[in-house]
Ligand SMILES: [Zn+2]
């Protein structure tokens with residue numbers, strides 16, 4: 001068996017503890033697993049930024065933008081570091097769908113821990129890619145993350161055509177019109193799913209649209225806090 005992230009061979013020591021779990025493949029070697037850093041300790045309760053403050057200054061800013069104050073909170077699983085940057089680059093930009101499996105257990109565990117208060121009718125809504133980008137990459141990594149969650153997902157959002165978000169500055173992004181459109185209303189709580197929370201603008205635009213169409217509460221769940 002080989003590590004999905006670095007292709008090194010994984011030697012499994014058979015112990016009484018894992019003897020009965022051999023059907024569950026180990027997707028990642030110990031060294032790669034050690035390089036992934038779970039977000040722990042003090043974090044902003046609104047956006048998961050590492051801080052000792054209860055709410056960080058960015059979130060205080062968002063709270064004053066009424067029409068963009070659309071998500072209850074964002075919960076992220078991993079700290080952004082070189083190792084995860086490396087794995088995500090292979091996963092996204094080289095279209096390596098199988099590599100996403102590395103994240104399955106971490107993602108489902110973190111979700112169960114933080115979102116246990118949601119009822120089981122709540123829906124996961126992955127952040128879509130534009131059609132061009134989905135073609136480029138072969139798949140949407142946010143859809144794969146949503147599949148790891150114990151709630152149903154609904155792909156109600158689509159992205160309008162337009163230039164890549166990452167080329168714009170923060171203020172330009174905030175001023176930009178909503179890059180999404182919605183295909184049907186959802187009257188249940190929604191958890192938006194994406195690979196990374198950076199400024200939060202994309203997620204807030206998606207949440208704004210959902211709330212304008214009957215969604216009572218929107219949360220965000222992201223793999224990485226950028
Ligand atoms: Zn490895």
Ligand SMILES: [Zn+2]
Pocket residue numbers: 044045046047048049055056057058059
């Ligand atoms: Zn914050």
